[in-house]
Structure formats: C-alpha cells, structure tokens
Amino acid sequence: MQAECGSQCIKPTGQSPLDVAKTKKNRWLIEKLARQRLEKGFDNPGWLKRKTMHNSEFRKYYMMAYPFFVLLCLLGFVYLSWQYSKRYIFDDNLGITIPFGIYLATKTWMYFTWFFYILPHINSGLIHLAFFANTALLMYHFYMAVKCDPGFIQTNRQQQSKVILDLAELETISVEQFCSTCIIHKPLRSKHCSTCNKCVAKFDHHCPWIFNCVGASNTRHFILYLTYLIGMILWCSYGCVTFWRNGCTTDEDKWVKIAVDRIRCSPWVTWIFLNCCIHLLFVGVLLGNMLYQTVYLGLTTNERINLYRYKHFSRNSAFYNPYSRGILQNCVDVMEVECGGLCRPVKTDWRNIYSLPGEQETCSRAPE
Ligand SMILES: [Zn+2]
Ligand SMILES: [Zn+2]
Structure with missing residues (x-):
C-alpha cells in the first residue's frame, strides 16, 4: 500500500490533522477541522457559540442580515468622516490631491498583502528577487515622474520685456505664440498648464495620478513607471492565486463553489485581487494609449486632442506629422534608448524650439 501512494502519503508523526493543517498554513482546512472538533465536543465553545451552535434558524437569519449591517456601518462611517473632513480639513485642492492619495493607498495595501499574506506561500528566491527588482524600478521611475521638472519654461524680467516688445511693437510674435500668464x-x-500655472515644453497632459505634468523631460519616466506598475499588478495577482492554491485548497469541483470557498478563506486577498484586475485594465489602457500616441503617431496627448488647432499637422488637406520619424526612431527618441551605442536617440531641447525645420525662426528668447 505504501509503495502505491508514494510521496503523497503523510507519514505518522504524532501530529493531529489540525496540527498538519496549521503547519501547511491551509486556512480552509484549519477552519473546517476546528468546526468539526467543536461539533464533536473536543473543544470547549465560548458563551456565544454555546448559545447559537444548536440554533440553525437564528444562524440563517443572522447571516442573511449581516451584509446589510456591514454595509450600513461602512456607509455611515464614510459619510460621517467625509462630512467632518470637508468641514474642517479639506480645501479647494481636493480634486487634485485625491487621485494621488488613492494611488498611494491602493499600492500600500498591495504591498501589505504581499508581505503578510503572500510571502509565506512563495518559496522561490527567484520570484522574490524579480518582485523586488520590479519594485525598485517602479519606485525610481515613479519618483522621477513625480519630482522631475517636466519641462517648465523659465523666464526673467529682461526676457519678458523683449517678448512684450516683439508682440506689441515689432509684431514678430502672434497672439497664439504668446502666453499671457507667463509672458513668454x-x-x-508647449502649452500652459492651468494646474501647475506654468508653460511646459512638449506638454503631454497634466496627470493627477503623479501630481505633476507629463512633458519633455519626464515622458520617458512616466511610460516606464506605467510599465513597471503593470509588472507589479501582475506579480500581485500571481501572489493572490498562489495564496489561494497553497493556503485555501478546497474539495469542491464547481468553479462557483471554489470561488465562494476562496472568498470565505480570505475576503481581504479577494478584495486585493479585484483591485488588481481593475488597476490592470485602467493602467493597461493608459499605457497602450501613451505608446500609441508617442511611438506610433509621434504626437503628444495634447496635440492629438487639439489636432485641428495646429496648422502644421495638415498638408494638402491630409494628416501630416512633421515630428514623427517612424515608429522605431520615435521609440528610441522618447525612451532615450542607446543599447550600448546601437541606437542614437535625437535629444531635442523642446524649451528652445520655436519653428519647424525649414521654417524661418520668427523670434528667439533673449540670451540668459
Ligand atoms: Zn504659460
Ligand atoms: Zn501641470
């Protein structure tokens, strides 16, 4: 008999089935065995358990009413804390700061789940190494995307005086080329960002998720940040599945019952897994759109949205992009890929480009 079951056999160790389940960290089995021990009278139930364990009617109605009360408490708490914060703490910047806060909160909870739920179920050092390498790169590019000057255009009084002269008297600058807020x-x-209140070179968009503009100097970091964010979400999803596979084995065979068992096993991990799915969809669409615009079309988000406003995107009534240099070179330029000298990214200082190649430069800024 022993030869037939081979490595699947549990050798007698003097441990009870409950001890074995605890060693294996199988939550589903621990819960099931503990319940059976209680029903057979091996363990001493508490006062509340003694009162309810033989009243199945009460348990049924209690379980039916439970979600209602949980939801009521949750909504009550959110409503009261929101009203209190709005009255005493929040200010007009609420709409700008909340997405950044939501982002930080969800990522923090994902890492919390990785360390306290998933980590004990992963034995491969290589997986941990890949996860932490992805984390390091994610944090670096996130920091750079948030903190990096996206390409704010600086000016001084001398330059502003020259611009006013060029605009009003010499008429070498048109009104469209003039920013009345920055006087440049x-x-x-470039475009003036109403949130940052500054003009940004090669303006893409103002991103509330990084609390900064995406422009000439940080587009690369923004794209890499989104890429490693997708990597992190995939690792976290993989971790949730591993947690369920190792920590919540079930004897059910129908997928609905397996799903219910897994939710019961850990509602928190289920919640984080749902978060991962939603984030994957959202970040995936954002990254796909960024790559399509910057690499495939060679445009910024602002240019794509306001294409009709810029005359240079039309030639003989058809779309023409003077900035695009082909998909491969666009990718090399935006991502600044060098590949040990194999690729040559063209580094353009978009803070100082005022006309298209071949066009006459109407005006340039005064020397600093
Ligand atoms: Zn401006
Ligand atoms: Zn901005």
Whole structure:
C-alpha cells in the first residue's frame, strides 16, 4: 500500500490533522477541522457559540442580515468622516490631491498583502528577487515622474520685456505664440498648464495620478513607471492565486463553489485581487494609449486632442506629422534608448524650439 501512494502519503508523526493543517498554513482546512472538533465536543465553545451552535434558524437569519449591517456601518462611517473632513480639513485642492492619495493607498495595501499574506506561500528566491527588482524600478521611475521638472519654461524680467516688445511693437510674435500668464514666447509643442500655472515644453497632459505634468523631460519616466506598475499588478495577482492554491485548497469541483470557498478563506486577498484586475485594465489602457500616441503617431496627448488647432499637422488637406520619424526612431527618441551605442536617440531641447525645420525662426528668447 505504501509503495502505491508514494510521496503523497503523510507519514505518522504524532501530529493531529489540525496540527498538519496549521503547519501547511491551509486556512480552509484549519477552519473546517476546528468546526468539526467543536461539533464533536473536543473543544470547549465560548458563551456565544454555546448559545447559537444548536440554533440553525437564528444562524440563517443572522447571516442573511449581516451584509446589510456591514454595509450600513461602512456607509455611515464614510459619510460621517467625509462630512467632518470637508468641514474642517479639506480645501479647494481636493480634486487634485485625491487621485494621488488613492494611488498611494491602493499600492500600500498591495504591498501589505504581499508581505503578510503572500510571502509565506512563495518559496522561490527567484520570484522574490524579480518582485523586488520590479519594485525598485517602479519606485525610481515613479519618483522621477513625480519630482522631475517636466519641462517648465523659465523666464526673467529682461526676457519678458523683449517678448512684450516683439508682440506689441515689432509684431514678430502672434497672439497664439504668446502666453499671457507667463509672458513668454511659447516654444513649439508647449502649452500652459492651468494646474501647475506654468508653460511646459512638449506638454503631454497634466496627470493627477503623479501630481505633476507629463512633458519633455519626464515622458520617458512616466511610460516606464506605467510599465513597471503593470509588472507589479501582475506579480500581485500571481501572489493572490498562489495564496489561494497553497493556503485555501478546497474539495469542491464547481468553479462557483471554489470561488465562494476562496472568498470565505480570505475576503481581504479577494478584495486585493479585484483591485488588481481593475488597476490592470485602467493602467493597461493608459499605457497602450501613451505608446500609441508617442511611438506610433509621434504626437503628444495634447496635440492629438487639439489636432485641428495646429496648422502644421495638415498638408494638402491630409494628416501630416512633421515630428514623427517612424515608429522605431520615435521609440528610441522618447525612451532615450542607446543599447550600448546601437541606437542614437535625437535629444531635442523642446524649451528652445520655436519653428519647424525649414521654417524661418520668427523670434528667439533673449540670451540668459
Ligand atoms: Zn504659460
Ligand atoms: Zn501641470
């Protein structure tokens, strides 16, 4: 008999089935065995358990009403804390700061889940190494995307005086090329960001998730940040599945019952897994869109949305992009890929480009 079951056999060790389940960290089995021990009278039930364990009617109605009360408490807490915070703490910047806060909160809980739920179930050092390497790169590019000057255009009084002269008297600057807030001659592809209240070179968009603009200097970091964020979400999803596989084995065979067992086993891990799915969809669409625009079309988000406003994107009534240099070179330029000298990214200082190649430069900024 022993030869037939081979490595699947549990050798007698003097441990009870409950001890074995605890060693294996199988939550589903621990719960099931503990319940059976209680029903057979091996363990001493508490006062509340003694009162309810033989009243199945009460248990049924209690379980039916439980979600209602949980939801009521949760909504009550959210409503009261929101009203209190709105009255005494929040200010007008609420709409700008909340997405950044939501992002930090969800990522923090994902890491919490990795360390306290998933980590004990993963034995491979290679997986831990890959997860932490991804984390390090994610944090670096997130920090750079948030803290990096996206390409704010600086000016001084001397330059502002020259711009006013060029605009009003010499008329070498058109009104469209002038920013009345910064009092500057706007470089090509730049735009004034109403949130940062500054003009940004090669302005893409203002991103509330990084609390910063995406422009000439941080587009690369923003794209890499999204890429490693997807990596982190995939690792976290893999971790949740591993947790269920190792810690919540079930004897059910129907997928609905397996799903119910897994939710019961750990509602928290289920919640984090749902978060991962939603984030994957959201970040995936964002990254796909960024790559399509910057690499495939060679445009910024602002240019794509306001294409009709810029005359240079039309030639003989058809779409024409003077900035695109082909998919491969666009990718090399945006991501600044060098590959040990194999690729040569063209580094353009978009803070100082005022006209397209071949066009006459109407005005340039005064020397600093
Ligand atoms: Zn401006
Ligand atoms: Zn901005």
